[in-house]
Amino acid sequence: xxxxxxxxxxxxxxxxxxxxxxxxxxxxxxxxxxxxxxxxxxxxxxxxxxxxxxxxxxxxxxxxxxxxxxxxxxxxxxxxxxxxxxxxxxxxxxxxxxxxxxxxxxxxxxxxxxxxxxxxxxxxxxxxxxxxxxxxxxxxxxxxxxxxxxxxxxxxxxxxxxxxxxxxxxxxxxxxxxxxxxxxxxxxxxxxxxxxxxxxxxx
Numbered sequence: 001x002x003x004x005x006x007x008x009x010x011x012x013x014x015x016x017x018x019x020x021x022x023x024x025x026x027x028x029x030x031x032x033x034x035x036x037x038x039x040x041x042x043x044x045x046x047x048x049x050x051x052x053x054x055x056x057x058x059x060x061x062x063x064x065x066x067x068x069x070x071x072x073x074x075x076x077x078x079x080x081x082x083x084x085x086x087x088x089x090x091x092x093x094x095x096x097x098x099x100x101x102x103x104x105x106x107x108x109x110x111x112x113x114x115x116x117x118x119x120x121x122x123x124x125x126x127x128x129x130x131x132x133x134x135x136x137x138x139x140x141x142x143x144x145x146x147x148x149x150x151x152x153x154x155x156x157x158x159x160x161x162x163x164x165x166x167x168x169x170x171x172x173x174x175x176x177x178x179x180x181x182x183x184x185x186x187x188x189x190x191x192x193x194x195x196x197x198x199x200x201x202x203x
Contacts, residue, residue, distance in 0.1 A: 028098035055080070056125040073129050085148075
């Protein structure tokens, strides 16, 4: 059942993942070309918490749709969103930049601004249990995540060439699609399945 659930959710959400990634990438490229964005750091600290909210919303909604438990759903949403958001927005872009020789400094909002990040996760998780919808939030989650990942690189890297930018876009796509799909429905379903197995073993 677990594999069928994951395959089903992948089939449902993959088109939204691809569409959101392509649209957000195109917008970023146009924004850079037209020099619309002047200061990146404040924008990153807007997009990253927004990413946490949407990630928590989808994770908790997926978990709640398969297991009607409010508190575990909220807990799963908060926990997964902070971890996956940090991986997608910080760790992957940071490591990808280093891989392609782009000088960059490391900053983790979950440690630097823990209250903001926790509240963002909590708001998203509670919203997910209430709304119970996943497709549009997943689209928005991926869309926002691409911006957050790129804004992190542009905020904390010192210099990069056009060729570096091409590589960064590739890394960003990978760093968004894999963690977002993992966090939005694969991990919640795996946690749900694990809880079911533990419950049966105690009976």
